[in-house]
Structures are given as structure tokens and as C-alpha cells.
Amino acid sequence: MPGKDVLGMADLGADGIGAVLELARRMKAGEDTTRYLAGKNVGLLFNVPSTRTRVSFQVAASQLGADSHTYGVEELRLANRETVEDTAGVLARYLDALVVRWYDMDDYGGGHRRLEAMAAAADIPVVNALDDLEHPCQVLGDLLTLRELLGPDLAGRRVVYTWAYSSRQKTPGVLHSSMLAGALLGLRFTFVHPEHFGLDRRFTEEAARIAAGTGAEIVSRTDLEGAVSGADAVYVQSWKSFELAGQDEWQARTRLAARWRVTEELMERAGPDAVFLDCMPSNRGEEVDADVKDGPRSRIFQQAENRLHVQKALLARLLSERARGEG
Numbered sequence: 180m181p182g183k184d185v186l187g188m189a190d191l192g193a194d195g196i197g198a199v200l201e202l203a204r205r206m207k208a209g210e211d212t213t214r215y216l217a218g219k220n221v222g223l224l225f226n227v228p229s230t231r232t233r234v235s236f237q238v239a240a241s242q243l244g245a246d247s248h249t250y251g252v253e254e255l256r257l258a259n260r261e262t263v264e265d266t267a268g269v270l271a272r273y274l275d276a277l278v279v280r281w282y283d284m285d286d287y288g289g290g291h292r293r294l295e296a297m298a299a300a301a302d303i304p305v306v307n308a309l310d311d312l313e314h315p316c317q318v319l320g321d322l323l324t325l326r327e328l329l330g331p332d333l334a335g336r337r338v339v340y341t342w343a344y345s346s347r348q349k350t351p352g353v354l355h356s357s358m359l360a361g362a363l364l365g366l367r368f369t370f371v372h373p374e375h376f377g378l379d380r381r382f383t384e385e386a387a388r389i390a391a392g393t394g395a396e397i398v399s400r401t402d403l404e405g406a407v408s409g410a411d412a413v414y415v416q417s418w419k420s421f422e423l424a425g426q427d428e429w430q431a432r433t434r435l436a437a438r439w440r441v442t443e444e445l446m447e448r449a450g451p452d453a454v455f456l457d458c459m460p461s462n463r464g465e466e467v468d469a470d471v472k473d474g475p476r477s478r479i480f481q482q483a484e485n486r487l488h489v490q491k492a493l494l495a496r497l498l499s500e501r502a503r504g505e506g
């Protein structure tokens with residue numbers, strides 16, 4: 180991997196992603212991982228709630244032989260305005276890696292800028308555990324899941340991502356990271372959204388630029404039924420992120436759910452073997468019907484499990500000569 184940090188998919192690149200996925204596959208298959216990070220300490224810092232990311236990183240560190248330490252920003256002096264740079268510089272003297280989730284409610288991109296500032300101030304790896312622009316760890320888990328479900332060569336397969344939120348012009352980091360990863364790996368990813376819910380152009384333009392060199396097919400559309408036709412996997416990104424939408428926005432989303440939900444009928448359009456993916460959280464009857472989310476096409480718990488395996492591989496690659504040497 181080129182740099183010390185993983186703040187977005189570009190920091191890994193195609194080779195880095197491939198190496199993490201291959202190590203994750205071996206680890207999941209039963210390789211003894213308990214010595215990779217023996218004696219090391221991993222810090223986990225969150226400014227908003229986390230279920231999958233927090234617990235999977237804690238268990239990942241433990242299974243690699245490391246200790247993990249979890250903090251909320253209110254517990255550190257960050258809430259009282261000690262700077263992120265000073266905090267990161269101090270933490271780097273105690274820890275071997277720092278995993279940070281920072282989603283800025285008021286300033287789109289502000290969380291990502293804080294991560295960049297921490298990474299610059301700390302001489303240890305800083306890993307993005309979701310910010311307001313990217314969620315690389317989720318996407319690594321998704322890619323491992325897609326390989327398991329559709330085979331190691333995803334080039335001929337097509338994945339459709341659907342969503343319907345862009346609260347106050349913010350667009351979802353999971354989709355930004357998916358778009359960049361799909362472009363880097365030369366995959367066929369379709370992004371379908373209602374009119375007015377398009378993605379941040381910085382990411383669509385960067386993905387198009389990368390795709391031109393890799394042969395990836397990264398497409399945006401606004402027709403849900405047409406887009407899912409023939410898809411191998413349909414992936415829902417939740418409509419709610421960490422922010423509670425206002426009354427008007429909720430009414431608009433409720434109206435939207437009548438025509439923009441992943442239903443069994445929609446999945447049948449995709450095809451008899453199409454699978455359903457969802458990074459969660461999502462709400463039955465809003466983004467997706469219960470009979471899809473809880474039904475036989477759903478692979479959401481396999482997807483959640485894979486967060487653990489890819490994050491073990493990622494921490495090992497960042498902190499262990501042994502993991503880098505073998506990769």
C-alpha cells in the first residue's frame with residue numbers, strides 16, 4: 180500500500196485492495212492470526228454511534244493479538260476544543276494505529292478534513308472508519324462478499340447501488356467509496372437514484388477518470404426498474420445517515436418509498452439468482468421490504484461479518500511486516 184494511512188479507496192489503489200481481500204480470504208478460511216499484532220495497541224475514536232464498525236474493529240484487534248481502546252470525542256478533550264492535530268500527535272505516542280469515525284453534521288467534508296489533519300499530525304497509520312466523504316472499510320467488506328457470492332472474477336458481473344438521500348446536498352460516503360473501488364478494479368457498477376439525488380460530482384468525475392484507464396463501467400441512472408434488470412446484486416444504501424431529517428424531508432421520503440423501495444418484484448426483475456446487499460442500518464418498508472431484507476436473497480449478515488475479516492487484513496497489512504511480506 181502506498182502511504183501509511185487509509186482515508187479513502189485511492190490510498191489503497193487496486194493492488195492494495197487486492198492484497199487486503201486476498202489476506203482477508205485466507206484469514207476467514209482459518210489462518211492463525213493471533214500473532215500478527217502481538218503487543219500492539221489500536222485506538223478507536225468515534226464522534227457518532229457505531230455498531231458494526233466499532234465491534235468488528237475491537238474483535239479484529241483482539242483476534243490479531245492486539246489491544247483496542249475505544250473513545251468518544253466527548254471523553255477526550257476534543258469536545259472542549261483541544262485541536263485534532265494535538266490530540267493525534269499525543270495519541271500517536273501511545274498507540275500503533277488510530278481508527279477514526281468523524282461525520283460532521285454541519286460542514287459536509289469537515290469530518291474528512293479532520294481525518295486528514297489527524298493523519299498528518301500522527302506518525303502512525305490513521306484509518307477512516309466512515310467520515311462524511313468515504314467509508315473504505317465498508318466497501319472492502321462488500322468486495323469480499325461480492326467475490327464470495329459471484330466468484331473471484333467480478334469483471335463480468337453487474338452490481339446496482341440504489342439510494343434516495345442527499346440530506347442538505349450531502350451524498351453518501353459508502354457510494355463514493357464504492358464508485359472509486361469499482362473504477363479502480365475495472366468493475367461494472369450502476370448507481371441509480373431518483374432525480375435530484377445524484378452523487379457529489381467530485382466523486383463521479385474522479386471515478387470516470389479512473390474508469391477510462393481500467394475499462395470499468397461506472398454508470399449513473401434514474402430509472403430503478405430498468406437499472407436493476409439483469410443485475411447480479413442489488414445493494415441498498417440507507418436513506419438516513421446520522422442526521423435526523425426535518426419534517427418536510429421525511430414527508431418527501433415517505434412519498435418516495437411508494438415508488439423507490441427494493442421489493443421482491445424488483446428483485447425478480449434483476450433475475451432469479453440476484454442477491455440483496457445492504458450495509459445497514461436500513462428500515463423495512465422504507466428503503467426495502469421486509470420480505471427482501473429477511474428473505475432468501477438477502478446476504479446482509481455475511482456482508483456484516485466480512486467487515487471483521489477485511490479489517491483484520493487491513494490492520495495486519497498496515498502494521499505487520501509479516502502480512503506485507505506475504506502479500
Ligand SMILES: NC(=O)NCCC[C@H](N)C(=O)O
Pocket residue numbers: 231232309317351352353416417419420421458459460
Ligand atoms: N455499516 C455501517 O458502517 N453503517 C453505518 C452507516 C453507513 C451508512 N451507509 C450511512 O452513512 O448512512
